[in-house]
Amino acid sequence: MLRNDIDSWGAPAKLFHWLMAALIFAQIALGLSAVSWRVSPTKLDLFVWHKSIGMLILALLALRLLWRLSNRAPELPAEMAAWERMGAHASHFLLYALMIALPLTGWVISSASNVPFKIFWTIPLPAITAPDKAVSDLFATIHGWLVTLLALVLVAHIGAALRHHYVKRDTVLSRMLPWGTS
Amino acid sequence: MKRIVSALCGLILAGPALAADWKMDPAGSKLEFVATFEKNPVPGVFKEFDTRLRFDPDRPAGGRLDVTIKVTSADMGVPDVDKEIRNKDWFDYAGFPQAQFRSTDLRRDGKRYVARGTLTLKGVKQPVEVPFTWTASGGGAAMEGEFTLKRTDFGIGLGEWKATDTIGADVKVKFKVRLRKG
Numbered sequence: 001m002l003r004n005d006i007d008s009w010g011a012p013a014k015l016f017h018w019l020m021a022a023l024i025f026a027q028i029a030l031g032l033s034a035v036s037w038r039v040s041p042t043k044l045d046l047f048v049w050h051k052s053i054g055m056l057i058l059a060l061l062a063l064r065l066l067w068r069l070s071n072r073a074p075e076l077p078a079e080m081a082a083w084e085r086m087g088a089h090a091s092h093f094l095l096y097a098l099m100i101a102l103p104l105t106g107w108v109i110s111s112a113s114n115v116p117f118k119i120f121w122t123i124p125l126p127a128i129t130a131p132d133k134a135v136s137d138l139f140a141t142i143h144g145w146l147v148t149l150l151a152l153v154l155v156a157h158i159g160a161a162l163r164h165h166y167v168k169r170d171t172v173l174s175r176m177l178p179w180g181t182s
Numbered sequence: 183m184k185r186i187v188s189a190l191c192g193l194i195l196a197g198p199a200l201a202a203d204w205k206m207d208p209a210g211s212k213l214e215f216v217a218t219f220e221k222n223p224v225p226g227v228f229k230e231f232d233t234r235l236r237f238d239p240d241r242p243a244g245g246r247l248d249v250t251i252k253v254t255s256a257d258m259g260v261p262d263v264d265k266e267i268r269n270k271d272w273f274d275y276a277g278f279p280q281a282q283f284r285s286t287d288l289r290r291d292g293k294r295y296v297a298r299g300t301l302t303l304k305g306v307k308q309p310v311e312v313p314f315t316w317t318a319s320g321g322g323a324a325m326e327g328e329f330t331l332k333r334t335d336f337g338i339g340l341g342e343w344k345a346t347d348t349i350g351a352d353v354k355v356k357f358k359v360r361l362r363k364g
Contacts, residue, residue, distance in 0.1 A: 039266060040342055041342055041343065041345060041347070041348035041349070044219070044220060044348050044349075045220075045348060048220050113260060113261075113262070114259050114260045115219075115260055115263075116219065116220075116222035116223070116224060117220070117222065118220065118221055118222055121220060121221050122221075124222070131259065131260075133261050
């Protein structure tokens with residue numbers, strides 16, 4: 001089944017979800033390692049990986065949003081309280097917003113710091129801002145706060161999914177599993 | 183008799199009296215280098231250098247080219263990189279603040295000229311060939327050219343930086359020097 005329906009996610013939606021989940025966890029690990037690594041060829045390579053995967057996430061997100069907007073989402077269980085629905089919508093909105101904001105702020109840091117960069121060592125990424133140390137420092141701080149926010153929202157997202165499964169015993173988690181159905 | 187006269191004329195013409203001394207006009211001169219970083223060209227510039235030339239474009243053989251480069255004036259346009267290149271692993275500003283090129287031989291090569299000589303950079307002496315074009319204009323002249331060095335020949339990039347997959351071995355040197363008779 002490709003398209004989503006009233007109570008299940010189609011294969012493309014699941015693929016986007018789990019592929020991007022894996023990329024985002026790898027991305028956080030790469031970013032933290034790249035920043036803390038001592039200056040060395042390894043550090044430079046870690047940054048190329050981090051920036052490349054960031055751009056990959058941004059591209060995948062564009063496709064994912066198109067798919068999401070041209071497809072209905074399965075309904076939330078009827079017994080969910082209003083605050084739970086609000087929480088679900090707010091956290092999903094935040095996740096999408098952060099999946100845009102993190103690559104874009106990263107792109108600004110990369111441009112403003114004037115370090116030339118090719119995505120996966122092949123496709124040159126154009127600069128979106130002029131070289132400026134102050135801008136690069138400012139956006140590095142913002143990027144750091146955004147990833148902290150992302151970590152908090154991910155804890156809520158995963159916590160809520162587990163609560164749906166083990167406490168409320170509904171299908172919200174199982175219908176997103178690759179092998180799961182509603 | 184004719185032969186002797188022309189030979190004498192030749193000797194006189196070849197004499198050093200006709201090879202003019204040239205001084206560099208720093209405002210119109212530029213010494214650039216282009217390294218590679220993660221397969222991207224990264225340009226840099228030595229903001230301070232001086233060129234002294236004794237040269238007659240019609241008889242280059244008696245000439246002499248001396249270039250002194252203030253290595254510590256290197257600027258690669260990225261604050262983090264500029265901080266790094268001053269270290270022992272790279273240019274070693276403290277140990278080797280100056281580089282020097284001294285020609286041993288100047289000759290014509292088709293439409294251009296070649297200065298063969300010794301480049302002393304980071305304390306390492308290496309034979310180098312510097313090709314250049316010569317354009318006279320008004321009372322002055324411009325010499326322009328480029329050639330490629332291997333950073334590894336001069337111990338620029340030590341330790342783990344010796345590997346050339348992250349920072350390439352080849353560094354292109356480009357120069358444009360405005361000269362006036364002095």
